Amino acid sequence: MLASWYEDQGPAADVLHVGELPDPSPGPGEVRVRVTVSGVNPGDTKKRRGWLGSSMPHPRVIPHSDAAGAIDAVGAGVGARRVGQRVWVHGAQSYRPFGTAAQYTVVPDHQAVPLPDHLSDELGASLGIPGITAHRTVFADGPVDGQLVLVHGVLGGVGSLAAQLAHWAGATVIATVRRTADLDHIDPAVVSHAVALDTGDPAVAIRSYAPRGVDRIIEVALSDNADLDNAVAANNAVIAAYATR
Structure with missing residues (x-):
């Protein structure tokens, strides 16, 4: 299969390789997914760079944890009915050496989730780390029905999903964006009020x-x-923070 991998940490231009590797085979309880879209997240680049002193977790790493594609082989204990199923994948390279930056990836059966036909592969590949993070920030300590929820960075991957989840769950969503020009990209069906951080006093506006x-x-x-x-x-109030500098 065609894949990208690294065997040392550092800048992408110095350590990333692209070439042929053996096709993986699913073991018991696993499925193999033919990847159509691989999702890239900040954590993928941080691990490759050795962020905060992290070391190589495996001798060779195929990066990326998220993807979309179709199951083309299954291991023992997984029903053959899953073969051909469109799926979105999460956690492929979380505590495992080989992720989704390849034509094929192998993951535990439950980490390949059915993807409805009306959803695109691009959307499916964005549901793993961003979607799970968004879900935890909104619901980690209970329902939000009737609450006022402020979502910073609402145009980002996590922020946009968090806003939708909170809206669907019955919250009123207030959101911030970095620039006034970004206000035009807000979805008014999800966000009741939006504030740009580059003008006036955002606290007063909120x-x-x-x-x-x-x-x-x-x-x-x-x-x-x-x-x-x-x-x-x-x-x-609860502040659910998933990032900081």
Whole structure:
């Protein structure tokens, strides 16, 4: 199969290889997916660079944990009915050496989730790390029905999914974007009110929509937004932070 891999950590141009590797075979309880789209996440590049002193977890790593494709082979204990099924994949390179930057990837059966026909492969490949992260930021400690939820960075992968999940769950979603020009890209069916961080006083703008404060903040840049979050959080609010500098 054609694949990309690295055997040393460092800049992509120095350590990434592209070439032929043996096709993998699924073991017991596993499926093999013919990859059509491989999803790239910040964690993939951080592991490859050796971020925060991390070391090579395996002698050779095929990066990327997320993907979309179709199951073309199954291991013992997995029903043959899964062969041919369109799926989205998560966690392919989480604690495992070979991810989805290849024509084929092998994962445990439950990590290849059926992908409905009306959804694209591109969407499927974005559901793993961003989707699971978004779900945890919204629901980790219970339902959000009736709450005011502030989503920072709502146009990002995690932020956009978190906003949709919160909206579907009955919350009122307030969102921020970095620039005024980005406001045109907000989906008004999901976001009730949006604030650009580059104009005026964002805290005052948010408080105009949430006079008593917001109940939950989905935070992409905790170190940057700590003062803003403090200014708009209601009593007993939750800040669910998934990133910081």
